[in-house]
Amino acid sequence: MYLQNSNYKILSNIGSGSGHQVFKVQHNQTSQILALKMEKNSNLGQLEEEIQKLKELSGIIGIPKLIDYGKTKDFKSYLITPLLKRNLQEIAKESLLSLHSTLAIGLSLIEILQHVHKKGILHLDIKPENIMISQPYINVPVDQILSPGFIQLIDFGLSQKIGRKPFLNKVFVGSLRYASRQAHKGNQLGYKDDLESLLYVLVYLRNQKLPWQSLKQLQSQQLEIRKIGEMKEALFNTTVLSQKFPPQFQQFKLYIDSLTQVAIPDYEYIKNLFKSMLSIRDHSQSIKFTGSATLSQSIKGTKQKPNTEQILMLLENLPNNDSIDIPEDLIDTDTQIVLISELINSYSTNSIKSITDIKF
Structure with a gap:
């Protein structure tokens, strides 16, 4: 399979998303191996906004270089970046990352986000799948992880400019595991939401799971969005998420919570928190879960619907490997929240260039 200008030959499919596929390609003249991201449907227009974002972010270390872009013979937009x-x-999935490797990844991403946010751009889909390394292995000295370009932030398909009017009310943007609490509410997002998603990524890397992954599979996607959002809200100001980190990680979390949606974060303060954590040689876990009752058993054992304070207390006493089953009557499902990917896939013309163009 060849692209329209016959400069690239597609070698293999290496991944896919809701509206795109990723291929390994070879430049016919230089034989250079590159990555190509292509729309699944012709004239969708989704990649055009990402191409524009990569142009604006050109020169930022840790953001892949936009090497080429265009359309295929069947009018599918594509972009090409380094592989x-x-x-x-x-x-x-293979192994548990060390504390210092996790913190070095976090510090590198904060540095990248500082430059991205300086351009007024929000990523809005920070997750482990969208964080790449430029070398085959992560099991390297911390200094190498911190070296410019080792960590790369990819996929600006859901990104948007800060300060735009809300593109749609009550639309969920991001990934369920890592989206911010405001994203679960369908609210307008800001710089702090990228930082909150990064925090969840670091907790996942350190623990190989997040507390809300223990939720039983739900019948409706909207209920799942609501329940996970409620769990994040209940857990965020506890010590559950920071139990395998030094105390400064809790400060990072509290600082995120103190920011407004329009506030510009103090990145130097955040970076100094991570540098101080990296300087710690050894530390013990600050929190151990206690108790044997499951959260659902504790809730069901109450005569009245528990308030937020009671839920927080139950969550803090939850055993590390417990299964969580929050009764549906504790969750307000009146608000309808829609996945942005569902809306994007419902369009088949180039009338949509970005998420700001989506209409009900």
Whole structure:
């Protein structure tokens, strides 16, 4: 299979998303191996916004270089970037990352986000799958992880400019595991939401799971969005998420919570928190879960519907490997929240260039 200009030959399919596929390609003249991202449907227009974002972010270390872009013979937009080695999701499945490796990844991403946010751009889909490394292995000295370009942030398909009017009310943007609490509410997002998603990524890398992954599979996607959002809200100001980190990680979390949606974060303060954590040689876990009753058993054992304070208390006493089953009557499902991917896939013309163009 060849692209329209016959400069690239597609070698293999290496991944896919809701509206695109990723291929390994070879430049016919130089034989260079590259990555090509292509729309699944012709004239969808989704990649055009990402191409524009990559142009604006050109020169930022840690953002893949936009090498080429265009359309195929069947009018599918594509973009070409360097082929990176592996993403953090693949790495996390294989082994548990050390504390210092996790913190070094976090510090590198904060540095990247500082430059991205300076351009007024929100990523809005930070997750392990969208964080790549430029080398085959992550098991390297911390200094190498911190070296410019080792960590790469990819996929700006859901990104948008800060300060735009809300593109749609009550639309869920991001990934369920890592989206911010405001994303679960369908609210307008800001710089702090990228930082909150990064925090969840670091907790996942350190623990190989997040507390809300223990939720039983739900019948409706909207209920799942609501329940996970409620769990994040209940857990965020506890010590559950920071139990395998030094105390400064809790400060990072509290700082995120103190920011407004329009506030510009103090990145130097955040970076100094991570540098201080990296300087710690050894530390013990600060929190151990206690108790044997499951959260659902504790809730069902109450005569009245528990308030937020009671839920927080139950969550803090939840055993590490417990299964969570929050009764549906504790969750407000009146608000309808829609996945942005469902809306994007419902369009088949180039009338949509970005998420701001989506209409009900």
